[in-house]
Amino acid sequence: MRPPDVNVTPLLLGETGLFGIRTSPPDQSCSLGFILLNAGMLPSVGPFRMNVELADAMSRLGTTALRLDQSGKGESPVRPELTPADAALLDYDEAFANLRRCGVEKTIIAGLCSGAVDALQIAAARESVVGLVLLDGYVEQTLRWHLHHRASRAALQTRRIFSRASNAISMGPRGAIEHMKRKREADSIDSEAPILTDYRDWETLDLRFSYAQVLGRGVKILSVFSGTFPPYNHHGQMASFLGSDTDTHNLTEVFLQRADHTYTNTLCRRHLLETVCGWFSREFPK
Amino acid sequence: MEPFYFGANNTLFGAYHMAEGMPRRHAVLIAGPLLNEGIRAHFALRQVANRCAAAGYDVLRFDYTGLGNSRGSSADSSLEDWSADIVVAAGELARISGSPTRTLITTRFASNLAAGLTKTTQIDRLVMWDPVLEGGHWLEMLREGQEKLPARLLNLIEDQDREFMGHITSATFVAGLEARLAVSLDVDSRSAVISRGYRHLGTLEAVTDDIQQVDADCRWQANTSDVLYPVDIINAICARLM
Numbered sequence A: 001m002r003p004p005d006v007n008v009t010p011l012l013l014g015e016t017g018l019f020g021i022r023t024s025p026p027d028q029s030c031s032l033g034f035i036l037l038n039a040g041m042l043p044s045v046g047p048f049r050m051n052v053e054l055a056d057a058m059s060r061l062g063t064t065a066l067r068l069d070q071s072g073k074g075e076s077p078v079r080p081e082l083t084p085a086d087a088a089l090l091d092y093d094e095a096f097a098n099l100r101r102c103g104v105e106k107t108i109i110a111g112l113c114s115g116a117v118d119a120l121q122i123a124a125a126r127e128s129v130v131g132l133v134l135l136d137g138y139v140e141q142t143l144r145w146h147l148h149h150r151a152s153r154a155a156l157q158t159r160r161i162f163s164r165a166s167n168a169i170s171m172g173p174r175g176a177i178e179h180m181k182r183k184r185e186a187d188s189i190d191s192e193a194p195i196l197t198d199y200r201d202w203e204t205l206d207l208r209f210s211y212a213q214v215l216g217r218g219v220k221i222l223s224v225f226s227g228t229f230p231p232y233n234h235h236g237q238m239a240s241f242l243g244s245d246t247d248t249h250n251l252t253e254v255f256l257q258r259a260d261h262t263y264t265n266t267l268c269r270r271h272l273l274e275t276v277c278g279w280f281s282r283e284f285p286k
Numbered sequence B: 001m002e003p004f005y006f007g008a009n010n011t012l013f014g015a016y017h018m019a020e021g022m023p024r025r026h027a028v029l030i031a032g033p034l035l036n037e038g039i040r041a042h043f044a045l046r047q048v049a050n051r052c053a054a055a056g057y058d059v060l061r062f063d064y065t066g067l068g069n070s071r072g073s074s075a076d077s078s079l080e081d082w083s084a085d086i087v088v089a090a091g092e093l094a095r096i097s098g099s100p101t102r103t104l105i106t107t108r109f110a111s112n113l114a115a116g117l118t119k120t121t122q123i124d125r126l127v128m129w130d131p132v133l134e135g136g137h138w139l140e141m142l143r144e145g146q147e148k149l150p151a152r153l154l155n156l157i158e159d160q161d162r163e164f165m166g167h168i169t170s171a172t173f174v175a176g177l178e179a180r181l182a183v184s185l186d187v188d189s190r191s192a193v194i195s196r197g198y199r200h201l202g203t204l205e206a207v208t209d210d211i212q213q214v215d216a217d218c219r220w221q222a223n224t225s226d227v228l229y230p231v232d233i234i235n236a237i238c239a240r241l242m
Helices: A047-060 A084-100 A116-124 A143-190 A207-216 A237-242 A267-281 B035-054 B081-099 B114-122 B135-147 B173-179 B202-204 B231-239
Strands: A005-011 A018-022 A032-036 A064-066 A106-112 A127-134 A220-226 A251-256 B002-006 B012-017 B026-032 B057-063 B101-107 B125-129 B189-192 B211-213
Touching: A005 A084, A005 A106, A005 B002, A018 A047, A018 A084, A018 B057, A032 A084, A047 A064, A047 A106, A047 B035, A064 A084, A084 A106, A084 B114, A106 A116, A106 B125, A116 A127, A127 A267, A143 A237, A207 A220, A207 A237, A207 B135, A220 A237, A220 A267, A237 B173, B002 B081, B002 B211, B012 B035, B012 B081, B026 B035, B026 B081, B035 B057, B035 B101, B057 B081, B081 B101, B081 B114, B081 B173, B125 B231, B135 B173, B189 B202, B189 B231, B202 B211
Parallel strands: A032 A064, A032 A106, A106 A127, A127 A220, A220 A251, B026 B057, B026 B101, B101 B125, B125 B189, B189 B211
Antiparallel strands: A005 A018, A018 A064, B002 B012, B012 B057
């Protein structure tokens, strides 16, 4: 095995024993910490171990990274006495307190899906946050979203009609019936799977205000969207959703159209890693 | 729960659940599944560990080299490495718990990988969750999961023989799986808890006749990130220890 180029330390934080793994560069780290939150209910390793790869990469760039299991997720116990929003803030405070002992003064928070919403809410409440990496974070549908959506649906339906006609001709009537039966079975299995909204409680929050607030404070945001995130379908939608009233010069919007929501593919994860590391090096030069 | 690193160069991640209340002087090692199955099953196996610890067992969960919180990369880890990890974890559990009797809980292909441990170490009881005892069977399911990926993602896979479930595996992974036939498990007490749609009953029945079928769908062959929380399976596994 290759010698470790970063140091890893498992942590139990605070009185409740919040779990995290701190990843530090072997030499002197900079005063910026990088905190990774859970993606949905997945443990702190993230989907397909993405958070481990991100933490290692950010440590190689000189930051101290902390992969956190938020209350009630992964290895961490729940905080039944607190609301989810209050628990997320207390989780952050405990993680930040640990990082401060390693010389960290300011933080960047990263999260995917529900983790991105938590990261935004924490940044709105804590001035120690100077950067956000939001993967498939909150965005609203704009007029242009609807135009793109209708155009892509029309194109898809046209392709389906041609594809079905061509399949029916090549399979013959009996083959076509068998094919439809198999497809119906497959659809019924898929319908049991949880959907994105199972992990969300965003609708009641005023997240547009939170974006405006943190951007107004000078927080730098990298907002990355995948190609299978229904509320987002074209580059520029994020800035458009925030509107001209919001100062967006600290917002970097990236559309990784080939990636899926949880970055199943290793090539897409590599692109994501390069995107995040490139943004960090540009926005937070040494 | 006490998290720590152990093994050569402290690269293996362990989560030790110390026995609560009246200790039974009985240790439980949980060998979880590999690759993405391990991430999906994490929550369920943590529940098993918590409940066993509450019932007086010392429990160790661990992550294989290059997977989960352990150091290294799956691309550099062989099936032999992962098999050896189980032996190292069993040794660590014996050392920290001092318990004279041991139960091993294996999930999926860990049931095959654990054969080395059951031959060399004193394991009193083996409980398997949806065991896959033959490498060929698991490879078949991995490839099936791959085929279920949308074409746009499938086309992005750089090496179809090395990338499974969103993880790059070693160059010898496929050949290694094909060479891993059904194993003999030298444990007196062997049992299995299986979910709906379990496919390898014939191979399993050659190993144990104590099999409990539970009405839960784990969708192991799906290439998803959905977290498994099959309550009835967790109850069935725990019931076998209590």
